[in-house]
Amino acid sequence: MLVAGIALRAQAPPSVTVIRAGRLLDPDAGRILTNQIIVVEGTRIRDVGPNAAIPAGAQVVDLSNLTVMPGLVDAHNHLALTYKPEPESNIYYYTYVAESTALRAIQAASNGIQMLASGFTIVRDMGNNGNYADTALRQAIEQGWIPGPTIVNSGIIIGGMGGQFFPTPEMAKDHNIVYPEYLDADTPDEIVKAVRQNVLFGARVIKICVDCKPYGYTADEIRLVIREAAKVGMRVEGHVQTVNGARNAIEAGIWSIAHSTGLNDEMHKLMAQRSIWRAGTDTPDNLAGHPVSPQAYQRTVASLKNAYENKVPLTFSTDADYYVAGKTRGEVCLEFLKTWKDAGIPNADILRAITINGYKVSETEKTRGPIKAGFAADLIAVPGNPLEDVDALRRVQFVMKDGEVFKRDGVMTPAAFFHGGPVNGWRIR
Numbered sequence: 001m002l003v004a005g006i007a008l009r010a011q012a013p014p015s016v017t018v019i020r021a022g023r024l025l026d027p028d029a030g031r032i033l034t035n036q037i038i039v040v041e042g043t044r045i046r047d048v049g050p051n052a053a054i055p056a057g058a059q060v061v062d063l064s065n066l067t068v069m070p071g072l073v074d075a076h077n078h079l080a081l082t083y084k085p086e087p088e089s090n091i092y093y094y095t096y097v098a099e100s101t102a103l104r105a106i107q108a109a110s111n112g113i114q115m116l117a118s119g120f121t122i123v124r125d126m127g128n129n130g131n132y133a134d135t136a137l138r139q140a141i142e143q144g145w146i147p148g149p150t151i152v153n154s155g156i157i158i159g160g161m162g163g164q165f166f167p168t169p170e171m172a173k174d175h176n177i178v179y180p181e182y183l184d185a186d187t188p189d190e191i192v193k194a195v196r197q198n199v200l201f202g203a204r205v206i207k208i209c210v211d212c213k214p215y216g217y218t219a220d221e222i223r224l225v226i227r228e229a230a231k232v233g234m235r236v237e238g239h240v241q242t243v244n245g246a247r248n249a250i251e252a253g254i255w256s257i258a259h260s261t262g263l264n265d266e267m268h269k270l271m272a273q274r275s276i277w278r279a280g281t282d283t284p285d286n287l288a289g290h291p292v293s294p295q296a297y298q299r300t301v302a303s304l305k306n307a308y309e310n311k312v313p314l315t316f317s318t319d320a321d322y323y324v325a326g327k328t329r330g331e332v333c334l335e336f337l338k339t340w341k342d343a344g345i346p347n348a349d350i351l352r353a354i355t356i357n358g359y360k361v362s363e364t365e366k367t368r369g370p371i372k373a374g375f376a377a378d379l380i381a382v383p384g385n386p387l388e389d390v391d392a393l394r395r396v397q398f399v400m401k402d403g404e405v406f407k408r409d410g411v412m413t414p415a416a417f418f419h420g421g422p423v424n425g426w427r428i429r
Ligand SMILES: [Zn+2]
Pocket: 076, 077, 078, 126, 319
């Protein structure tokens, strides 16, 4: 009986959904096509075009009043972390004293759902996630227990002693309070071991502190990280906050640089020459409870503008790991559009950064992202034309992830995403 049941399910044809797109945005070309038909079979896109054949028995989703487009990417977030004024004074040292990794993993699940509801179908989750809550989130989504974006996670951030923390000697030595937010790796042996630990515990990208401390990594030490990560096909992102750190990271040939404080005109020119991704985490000045001084905001905007003018490969990246009253995590991330607009970047290029470049920096661009036959069926729909008004992205009405409808008519409909058992196997690592 049981065996027969399994055989029957295996033979059942995958469900077919047809989307009628009034407008279809191709961010690569920066243009809109009208009256397109997207045929989705199971988890993948089977056909796209004005005359795509509609298979008999297909479920039809009418989005003829909306603009359908590929899903969004936040290239830098921390889903299992929330800075908050109470009780932590917005200091994340205290988050992992006060909150277990288990609790943070549940919060990450919630944040992932909030991101997906705002149209983010891919998130690079770049550390500060307790003891691998980021891996747990990725696995839970991949097993089909909960809805969420595709997670490209870094595991624990690797850095020289202390990471981004400044613990007291007692707390550092007796309680190892730096771990699990950072893996101390000061010598070549420790660097190799730290990379391997992250690989073992489910990272998909490696994140290092290049210059969180005055004894930050040299170009040679960064090369060692890159070599060790490359053995398993992984890229390396560097947290960079000084010009010297940026110079070392660029010289070593790092994949992506997070934050903009170390990036001046010279560094941007070098990054453009070497095709190094910029995950600038360009914070706007209008987030309640997260004040940014006018001077700091001007620097952020000027840096992003300079990067754009120098043709640095840009990703939309937020580092939005704090609570803004009244907003979901996804809505906070979309507030960052303000910085991009204030930097004078054309809408078409903002849209490329938040889609195409996001797939590239996440290394999904051959399987997931573009709305093309054979790709994973991830797509969203918004009213209006984002090429004319990029703030249309704040009004995501429809989200499909892996061929399942997650949001329709502006309302989350996630039932199809919850399973008691794994839909993609127990062996997900
Ligand atoms: Zn960050």
